[in-house]
Amino acid sequence: MLKLLSIEWLKLKSYRPFWVLLTLYFIVLGLVCAGVMLYFEYLASRGVEFDGLDPSMIPFYDFFDIWQNLTYLATFFKIFLGFIVVISIANEYSYKTIRQNIIDGLTRWEFLASKLLIILALTLVNALFVFLIGVILGWIYSPVQGADVMFENAGFLLAYFLDVGAFLVFALLVGMLIKRTGFAIVLLALYTLFIEPIGVLILTHFYGEYTFYQYFPIRAINNLIQIPYGKYIFQEVQDYVALKDIAVVLAYIGLFIFLNHRMLKTRDIG
Template sequence: MMRLFSIEWLKLSKSRYFKWMMGLWLIAFIAVPFGFNEAISWIAEQGAELYTNLGFDASMLPIFSFTDLWHNLTYVYKLMTLLLSIIVIVNVGQEWEEKTIRQNIIDGMSRTEYFISKEILLLTLTLLSTALLIAMGLTVGYMLSSDTSWSSVTGHMDFVYGYALHVFLQLNLAMLFINVFRKVGLTILLFLVYLYVLVPTFWGINLWNESEVHTYLPVTISWDVVPVPFGKYIFQLTPDHVDPQTLALGAVWAVILLFVNNLLTTKRDLR
């Protein structure tokens, strides 16, 4: 396992795109909560008149209270998974385009080992993003939350599990796309169209027909595992915890994607 990780890391450490994309992702990851807090403070300052008339102050919203923090952060960070997905597409796509996968096989690596090495990359990105999420959540929470009791800190951390599942699912979906199409530029375009055009269109058609088929799609499961949290601030009903059924469906889709990616990697013609 460590040998496969070392081989994959050797490839990535020499890749300029990986350093730039990971650097951009890391900067955004760190900047988001502090930038959001500054925005809330600015809104609070600009809203002095609103506070005077209605008794409302934007800084009163418990966005960074531990009771809300994990849900809010996981949802916002979920929006940045696309950067990690592009990293996976480029990484796997270069193997197909430059025929290095064939060279790996010639050099003695089995197809199964190659597949495992890519899944190690996906798992590493998932664990890294989850660990950073926890670190940022604890840092921001202890700085800005009024209640730092153990029960408050850990009471809603199930959203962290939901976030980890979301990342792993979307990265495997990105790997599926590049394994099917094999061309980096084309795959990125089709992946974006799928995520932001085809899936929302299908959602809209299903909602109009009062159908729930779309709720079982892997992308829907991936997104629903951490639902939109901000409705609670305008008195909309919002889940306080991750839905266990959604987690279970996500785990099923993860197994399915692993199986299909394994087939495409180990059985498909390498030409």
């Protein structure tokens, strides 16, 4: 495992675009997560209300709401991590480093495992980053303090870890399928933001909510953490992560890994 990680580290440590994109991602994610209350205060100063509720009074950062609120907000940015994964795998084909790795004795499964380990590391660092933001903002804004409330509802952090990890393995599959950076990024963005969501909306309109298309990959991943903000205007929202949703996403991760390995075994590595 350490050998595979060291191989990936040697590829990435001097690859400046990777570090620039990753740094920008964390800066933007941190600013957005930390800026919600400032935005609410701005809306309040303009006289905006949500069903009669002053936006500045919304307990967005209160323990225990903070974990569900922050992780849901952070899921919108996972596509940029997906782009980084796509660039990483597409470069393997463009610069023929994948071919050189195989010639040097790395098996195709070991090559895939090295990519999965990087995805795991990236996902873990990302989840820890959101956790630290949550702890800091909760400490600043939450009127209720203490470890007993701080980690209540923290299951959404684990769901976020799984959400991002599953999406990055999907991004790896797209990058391995297309091989060209630009086309792969466009396809990932189109499918994630337009093709599947619009398709699900159309199917929902005609056939209702509870049918097979609720288990399309992006929809299944997004089901882990659903929009929580309706609770502030007394709407019923998700209050726990369903085991069924976790099982579906784990099954998708297994499927994506299988398809990645299958492509590596059967396709020309260039």
